[in-house]
Amino acid sequence: MTITQLHYVLAVAEHKNFTKAAQKVFVTQPTLSMQIQKLEEELDVQIFDRTKKPxxxxxxxxxxVQQARNIVNESDRIQDIVxxxxxYVGGIFKLGVIPTVMPTLLPMFISDFIKKYPKVKLKIEELNTDEIIERLKEGHLDAAIAATPLELPGVKENVLYYEPFVGYIPDSHRLFHENKIEVNDLSIDDMLLLEDGHCFKDGIINLCKSSRDYDDDHFQLESGSFETLIKLANEGLxxxxxxxxxxxxxxxxxxKNLKMFKEPVPAREVSLIYNRSELKMQIIEALRKTIAGVVKGAITFHNVNIISPLNKSKKESHSD
Incomplete structure (x- = not known):
């Protein structure tokens, strides 16, 4: 049994196709098939049911496959230890970022990071929280930037910053003339939300749940982007x-349509998350330092109330 054979098994398990798996690991399909067959013969078991499509x-x-993933991940970490x-701060680093953070945070830190750590090859993917959790579990990500707390077993959450919620309220809305808004002012009935799958949407629903009774069927308009939500709000919706x-x-x-909340300001916690067993800590720490450096000047709020992205209401106060 070899590490290479286990790599091949994991590739087929992921792609459910020998040809695609061979392309992923950069070998010919006959070579991959022969090595997997050798492994099956050695173990005297059938790993794949080839009669089914896929x-x-x-x-x-x-x-x-579950054990092979552990073995391959551990073998990959030998280089990390060295x-x-x-x-040495370098090598490939796979980072997942949630969609509501990617367009604003990435431009703020990526140039600085590349200049400071030119030997690190960042591979960044925009993924929703569920996808991030799955890929971290499978070892396909080294770390991710996501809204927390997520309370995942075996996952470390290193807080980067606390980002307040801000109301976008057009002049036709009942709250437009308020200097600052309160959580109790919010109604899910006239709230425009992101589509399902965005943890920012779950945070808003949790925020509204905390202020009044909430019925899942109340809200009506959803969009995939904040830009569209702003346009819908401008239309008086x-x-x-x-x-x-x-x-x-x-x-x-x-x-003029932006309205801050009264203190304590509802906010989301944004963290760098990674498996507790992760060994690329020198890169994780480099990312944390770079992001903290650029965000510090942009977000200087105190006395915030953390709204959980989980599908339940969980709040905690934070002052810094």
């Missing part, structure tokens, strides 16, 4: 909430 894992194969001992960093991109003539 190819499926057998019951024993599922257990083998790099740490040498103080309701109000929306934006993450604070996104308000920096609002058009000058629309800034």
């Amino acid at each position: 190819i499926q894992l057998t019951e024993t194969g599922q257990k083998i 790099d740490q001992q040498k103080g 309701g109000m929306t909430l934006l993450p604070y960093l996104h308000t920096r991109d609002v058009k000058e003539e629309e800034k």
